[in-house]
Amino acid sequence: MGGILSSEHVERRLAAILAADVAGSCRLIGIDEEGTLAQLKALRKTLFDPKITDHRGRVVKNTGDGALVEFGSVVDAVRCAVEIQRGMAEQNIDVPQGKRIEFRIGIHVGDIIIEDDDIFGDGVNIAVRLEGIAEPSGVSISDDAHRQIRGKLNIAFEDMGSHSLKNIAEPMRVWRVRIGPSSSPATPTETAQPLALPDKPSIAVLPFENMSGDPEQEYFADGMVEDIIAGLSRIKWLLVVSRNSSFTYKGRAVDIKQVGRDLGVRYVLEGSVRKSANRVRITAQLIDAATDAHLWAGKYDRSLEDVFSIQDEITVCVVGAIEPSLRKAEVDRAQRQRPNNFDAYDLVLRALPLLPAEMPKDMAIAIPLLQDALKLEPNYAAARAFLGWCFFVQFAGGEQREEDRRAAIAHARAAIGHGNDDAMALAVAAFVIAMGAHDTSTALKLFDRALEYSSSNVFALSGSAITLAWMGKTELAIERAQLALRLSPLDPLNWRSNHALAIAYFHARRYAEAGDAARSAVDANPSFSVARAILTAALIRLGRLVEAQAMAQAVLECQPSFTIRGYSLTSALEPAVFRHFAEAWREAGLPD
Numbered sequence: 001m002g003g004i005l006s007s008e009h010v011e012r013r014l015a016a017i018l019a020a021d022v023a024g025s026c027r028l029i030g031i032d033e034e035g036t037l038a039q040l041k042a043l044r045k046t047l048f049d050p051k052i053t054d055h056r057g058r059v060v061k062n063t064g065d066g067a068l069v070e071f072g073s074v075v076d077a078v079r080c081a082v083e084i085q086r087g088m089a090e091q092n093i094d095v096p097q098g099k100r101i102e103f104r105i106g107i108h109v110g111d112i113i114i115e116d117d118d119i120f121g122d123g124v125n126i127a128v129r130l131e132g133i134a135e136p137s138g139v140s141i142s143d144d145a146h147r148q149i150r151g152k153l154n155i156a157f158e159d160m161g162s163h164s165l166k167n168i169a170e171p172m173r174v175w176r177v178r179i180g181p182s183s184s185p186a187t188p189t190e191t192a193q194p195l196a197l198p199d200k201p202s203i204a205v206l207p208f209e210n211m212s213g214d215p216e217q218e219y220f221a222d223g224m225v226e227d228i229i230a231g232l233s234r235i236k237w238l239l240v241v242s243r244n245s246s247f248t249y250k251g252r253a254v255d256i257k258q259v260g261r262d263l264g265v266r267y268v269l270e271g272s273v274r275k276s277a278n279r280v281r282i283t284a285q286l287i288d289a290a291t292d293a294h295l296w297a298g299k300y301d302r303s304l305e306d307v308f309s310i311q312d313e314i315t316v317c318v319v320g321a322i323e324p325s326l327r328k329a330e331v332d333r334a335q336r337q338r339p340n341n342f343d344a345y346d347l348v349l350r351a352l353p354l355l356p357a358e359m360p361k362d363m364a365i366a367i368p369l370l371q372d373a374l375k376l377e378p379n380y381a382a383a384r385a386f387l388g389w390c391f392f393v394q395f396a397g398g399e400q401r402e403e404d405r406r407a408a409i410a411h412a413r414a415a416i417g418h419g420n421d422d423a424m425a426l427a428v429a430a431f432v433i434a435m436g437a438h439d440t441s442t443a444l445k446l447f448d449r450a451l452e453y454s455s456s457n458v459f460a461l462s463g464s465a466i467t468l469a470w471m472g473k474t475e476l477a478i479e480r481a482q483l484a485l486r487l488s489p490l491d492p493l494n495w496r497s498n499h500a501l502a503i504a505y506f507h508a509r510r511y512a513e514a515g516d517a518a519r520s521a522v523d524a525n526p527s528f529s530v531a532r533a534i535l536t537a538a539l540i541r542l543g544r545l546v547e548a549q550a551m552a553q554a555v556l557e558c559q560p561s562f563t564i565r566g567y568s569l570t571s572a573l574e575p576a577v578f579r580h581f582a583e584a585w586r587e588a589g590l591p592d
Contacts, residue, residue, distance in 0.1 A: 011114040012111055013112060014110070014111055015071065015072065015109070016070070016073060016109045017068070017071075017107065017109070017112065017127035018070075018071065018080065019069075019105070019106045019107075019124075019130070020048075020069070020081075020084075020103050021103065022065040022066060022101055022102070022103060022104075040101065044067075048067065051080050051084050052069055054083075055079055056076055057070065057071045057080055060118060068124065068127075068128075070119060074109045074145045075148075075152055075153060077107050077145075078139070078153060078177065079153065081105045082155060082177060084103065085138070088103060089137060102251070103137070104132070104140075105131055106126075106127045106133075108127040108141070108144065109144050109148055110123030110142075126165065126168060126172070129165035129167070130165070134253060135251075136251045138179070138252070140160070141174070141176075142172055142175075157175045157177060158176045160173075160175060162174075201266055201329075202239040203268065203322075204241040204246045204259060204265045204268050205241075205269045206225075206254065206271075207246070207250040208224065208271040208284075209270075209271070210273050211272045211273060212274050212276070222247075224315055232322065235423070237345075237382065256289055257289060261289075265289055266288065266289055267289060268289050269284060271284035279301060280304050281300070283297070283299045286322055286326070295329050296322065298321055300314045302314070320484075323457070323458070324458065327352065344374075344377040344380055344383065348369070348373050348382060351366040351390075352386070355386060355393075356493055358393045358397065358528055359527055360394050367390045367394075370383050370387040370390065371387065379418045381422045382415070382422060384412075385415035385425040385428035388408045388410075388432040389428050392432045392435060395570065398561070399561065412428075412430075413433075416446065422453075423453040424460075426447075426453070427457055427460035427463050428463075430446035430467075431443070431466070440467060440471055444467065447464035458493065459493060461483055461484035462480070462481060462497040462500060463496070465478075465481035465504075466503065468500075469481075469500045469507065470503060470571055477503070478500075478501060478505070480500070481500040484497040494524060495520070495521040495524035495531065498531075499518070499530070502517040502534045502535070503534060507577050511538050515538035515542060518534040521535075527558055529559035533555045533562070533581075533585065536555060537588070538584075540587050540588050545587075548587075548588040552589050552590050555590060556590075
């Protein structure tokens, strides 16, 4: 404004302010500067200015790719905005999505200050901020504006709730004008019939918003989203909406619940990219489309030295974090359903929460659920693999009955036969084959196959890390366990990765680190006797005999049947690795 206005020259009045801007103008100008500017000039002459004149508006100023307009009536302002957007929709019918000129429009009614034919004040600022949160081809209006036009126009409005607008002190309630199907022909509309949800979990990954204004980051963000879609598509139990469908929302402010209805998905992943100097910050959040509840959020801040490796790294991190979050959400959903809603998938979901603690008493409940799932769907690879897991846990943590071990191996092999491209089924089966059949060669090939299908599968990483650690391959075991922890720091199965680290560090004579990792595993899964046994061994080698003896007693409280020889039957052990543990366990008083 060029300084503080003197009070004796201030002129104020109540007015309706319309702020308009072209969505993605930097991208369009970057593609074709001269063509885009020529189109804008033609649109202003043939559509924008005539509509404003028809509705008694005054163009206060043009901003190159937008305009600020004053109306004496908010009714006139909203009518004008709707007609402009409908006219733009007609203009865009035959224009490819990436080359369309689409306006965002914001409208507010309030007090303004006039000086030299220009206007200032909160009335103007709010209209501009409302334009900023409008979707392309959309109109957002303030609650004040909505109050004044309620019942006066044959136009539907959707309540967008309260929004915090930049540089505006108090949050404001915002309404979206529902212009109708013709407003954006190539995008899903609010009037479309909701798609039915599929039987298995489903997700749409929306285009990440480019917050930096740098067109190069637009391509970076789009490429990353495409890689995330590809990564999620490898999760066999998850239905992922194609890029072509989810990218119809590019550049739009979206209602997540509406996206869920439009695309028929339970979950939506959205995010943003912001570049500053030589760094890029990526944020992502996973949302339940039915309830709008946030299930997971992640933030990644990286140097831009190699954008493609950053893109790959963040993609792996996001996919690795999403899988356990989705799995937990699906389990919660199944538990909320009617008790008699038992299809094969839901039966498996009901069994899953019983598996992580690896307690034989929990396996006794899970086994009948998984067996019932297989009665409904005999070739269900994941159900076969988890059933093999249950029988192995019963064998390892119980009376070590040979029939349990044989059943575990049989179900694991059946899972391999039916789940050639199911990373989770292959990984679970591989662990059973390694520990139950002591066939580490086959197991490691299966783990590698699982990681080829889904490089961020945390179970495959942690399971192979445990196997490698007991084989004495400490370097690769530590690498995979640390990657699993980095990919999914909140996964309830993370104790397995710490368990692998504890074994590997102990064998490498890094006893303090072994103790820390073992304690993390114990804290996460207090009932798992083996983690306590590993901690016992570390404490012995650290010279803390009294603590080691107390921990050895805790091992026997968790598993009264624990013996050193008995444990050797339940793991694929390299003799030199096991001998190192056995000596420490004997010193702590654990029975042979």
